[in-house]
Amino acid sequence: MAVITVRQAISDALREEMERDENVFILGEEVGVWGGTYAVTRGFYDQFGEKRVRDTPIAESAIIGAAIGAAMTGLRPVAELMTINFAFSAMDHIVNEAPKLRYMFGGQFKVPMVIRAVGGGGRQLGATHSQTPDAVFAHFPGLKVVAPGTPEDAKGLLKAAIRSDDPVLFIEHATLYQWRGEVPEGDYVVPIGKSKVQRPGDAVTVVSYSKGLQLTMQAADALAKEGINIEVVDLRSLRPLDMDPVIESFKKTNRAVIVEEGWRSYGVGAEVAARLYEEAFDYIDAPIKRVAQKEVPLPYNRTLEQMALPQVADIIKAVKEVL
Amino acid sequence: MKKEEYLELYRQMVLIRRTEERAAELYQQGKIGGFLHLYIGQEAVSTGLVAARQPQDRMITAYRDHGVAINVGLTAKEVMSELLGKATGMSKGKGGSMHMASVEKNFWGGHAIVGAHLPIAAGLALGDQYRGGDGVTICMFGDGATNIGYFHEGLNLSKVWDLPVLWVCENNQYGMGTAVERASAVSEIRQKAEGYGIPNERIEGMDVLEVKKAAEKALAYIREGNGPYFLEIMTYRFRGHSMGDPERYRESEEVDCWQKEDPIGVLHRWIVENKKATEEELKQIIADVEQEVEEAVEFAENSPEPAPEELFADIYAEEV
Incomplete structure (x- = not known):
């Protein structure tokens, strides 16, 4: 298996899907000539041309609205x-049109x-450019929301999202782009709406996704040295949310400890904790953190x-509190 | 145009009118819920546009959508059933008055968020352009929609990408109860298209034949690959914005004045004066429509409610 970065993985998925299906095209700000502001689509403009790699005005409603209309035509x-x-x-177009x-x-x-x-x-971008509002979008039935970590x-x-007949919000994390990991050879898809145990353990169930997964894996390494083996469950999709591996x-x-980068109030952690209380109440031995x-x-x-962002130390502390 | 074509335009406008008059009654009886926005007075606009289109041309409009629904050939039964929230409606009773559509008839919906369907219309047109088809997307919206950002983003994109869209502003002179000149910096709406370099014109919208002629010209221009075109069509709604409109914002004399230009009356007089048909023939059309609408009401009232499993159906196209 090849070892590549998250950035390369996303870029490869896009390129392979565009080569596979002529109906797949990209639109957005600086995706073409510039090569993508995070370099995900570098080289695409030359390979696929301006018809399929479309630079847009800085007009987000036009981007998403036009994508909706084009998708409706097939x-x-x-x-x-x-x-x-x-x-x-x-x-409006993301939550009030596409999913409805x-x-x-x-x-x-x-x-x-997608x-x-x-x-x-x-990344020191200030309050308006640094948010992790994943839970906001996961609130709406009709939208699929995925946020991979590896x-x-x-x-x-991303391949599953592009092949899906439904609107999918694919959330990436900027500080994960350089994270490396093994990727299977050849064409494969990961199904949307399936959580996964990323690291087996027996001490505490730590549920996370996206950036939180990376922090949790680092916490798991540190805890293992102390003889505490946590089980890490990666949600991967926020809607539909697959609770089965979490409950198991x-x-x-x-x-259980739930780790997310977004705000605590009304967040992913709140949702997962509530479901554990509803669906596995008899198994609770400690407060869910x-x-x-x-x-x-x-x-x-x-x-x-x-100071405001969740840290590896916070995860270690929470795990020890519920032990 | 052949005689039958004039009579068909007349029939469609009478059918829209009668369907909506009955819908208003059913609304007052509590049989129709939610919002009900009547098209009465504006029938010549959608009728002329749809008559001008080719089968490959897509229609998309705002929430005042019963007219287009009937023009594209959805039946009075389907329209009435949707209004009553029945399983036999074209949207299975889950969309209501503001959400009528038919993929089969190339009608891409009534859309209820003001202006939000303009970028979507640009995307429909992009779909045709991408595949090399010669379809044009005809996108209708009210004067009120031209003040919101979606309008400007949609028009700009359509010109930047030379998309095959016919933008149609139905200027009925009020956005809800606010007169155009109280809400829009320019009251001649077509000037906004000018700002995006989109060729445009303002036409009168109470004469269906004039609307049809202007639309045919615009569609031909777009179909030649010239990019978007903008029509501002002057019209007037005889009823309130919706059923709950106190109408404090206009004088009844103004409404009376416009009613002299009733689009059905205008075409009626034209047909008789030009000897395309007799009064008796037109009367027969009205009688046939009356019967069709009564049958539609009966059909809708006797149609089943959506099954309980419909609650969770069609949220996603794929199994989740």
């Missing part, structure tokens, strides 16, 4: 938002589109920003 657009923070400028058109018209339409959006804090899942889930693990450990972002707009100053 094309498979991959719309790139330069950052997920700009999704708010296209909020099929249902609202009695199943007449299909909207096979919105790629990179988010996350930790290169293998990034590639396989919890029935074994009877303890959440590790998340402090409830502040992220500051520019590096020290303050890191």
Whole structure:
């Protein structure tokens, strides 16, 4: 198996899908001539041409709206938002149009589109450019929301998203682009809506995804040295949310910590904890803990920003508290 | 145009009118819920546009969508059933008045968020351009929609990419209860298209034949690969914005004045004066429509409610 970065995995998935299916095309700000502001689509403009790699105006509603319309005609657009923070400028199209058109018209339409959006804090970009608002989007039935953590899942889930007949929000994390990992050879997909145990253990179930997964894996290494073996469950998809591996693990450990980069209130941790209380109450041996972002707009100053973001030490502390 | 074509335009407009008059009654009886926005007074606009299109041309409009629904050939039964929220509606009772569509008839929906369907229309047109088809997307919206960002993003993109879209602003002179000049920096809406370099014109919208002629010209221009075109069509709605409109914003004399230009009356007079048909023939059309609408009401009232399993159907195209 080849070892590649998350960035390469996403780029490979896009290229392979575009080579496979002429109906797949990319649109977004600086995706073409520039090569993508995160270099994910570097070389695409030369390989596929301006028809299939379309630079757009800085107009997020136009990008997502046009992707919706094109998808309704049977094309498979991959719309790139330069950052997920700009999704708010296209909020109506993302949450109020794409996920509702099929249902609202009695199943007449299909909207096979992908919105790629990179988010996350930790790069000193200030409060408006550093958010991890994944839970906001996962709130809406009709949208599929995936947020992979590893290169293998990034590639396989993006392929699944592009082949899906439904609108998929594909959330990337900017500080994960350099994370390396093994990727299977050849064409493969990772199904949307399937959680996965990324590291087996027996002490505590730690549930996470995306950037939180990377932090959790680092915490797992540190804890293992102390003889504490946590089981790491990666959600990978936030909607549909697959709780089965989480509950299975919890029935074994009877303890859970949920790690996310977004704010604690009304977040992914809140949802997973509530489901554990609802579906596995008899197995609870300790309070379920959440590790998340402090409830502040992220500051520019590096020290303050890191104080607000969840850290490996926070995960280790939470695990020890529930033991 | 042949005699039958004039009569068909007349029949469609009468059918829209009568369907909506009955819908208003059913609304007052509590049989139709939610919002009900009537098209009465504006029938010549959608009728003229749809008459001008080729089968490959897509229609998309806002929430005042009963007119287009009937023009594209959805039946009064399907329209009435959707209004009553029945399983026999074209959207299975899950869309209601504002969400009528038919993929089969190239009608891509009534859309309820003001202006939000303009970027979607650009995307429909992109689909045709991408595949090298010669279809044009005809996108209708009200004057009120031209003040929101989606309008400007959609128009700009359509020109940058030379998309085959016919933008049609139905200027009925009020966005809900706010007169155009109180909400829009320019009250001649077509000037906004000028800002994006999109060729445009303003036409009168109470004469269906004039609308059809202007639309045919615009569609031919777009079909030649010239990019988008913008029509501002002056019209007037005789009823309130929706059923719950106190109409404090306009004088009844103004409404009376416009009713002299009733699009059905205009075409009626034209047909008789030009001896395309007799009064008796037109009366027969009205009688036939009356019967069709009564049958539609009966059909809708006797149609089943959506099955409980419909609640969870069609959220996704794929099994989840």
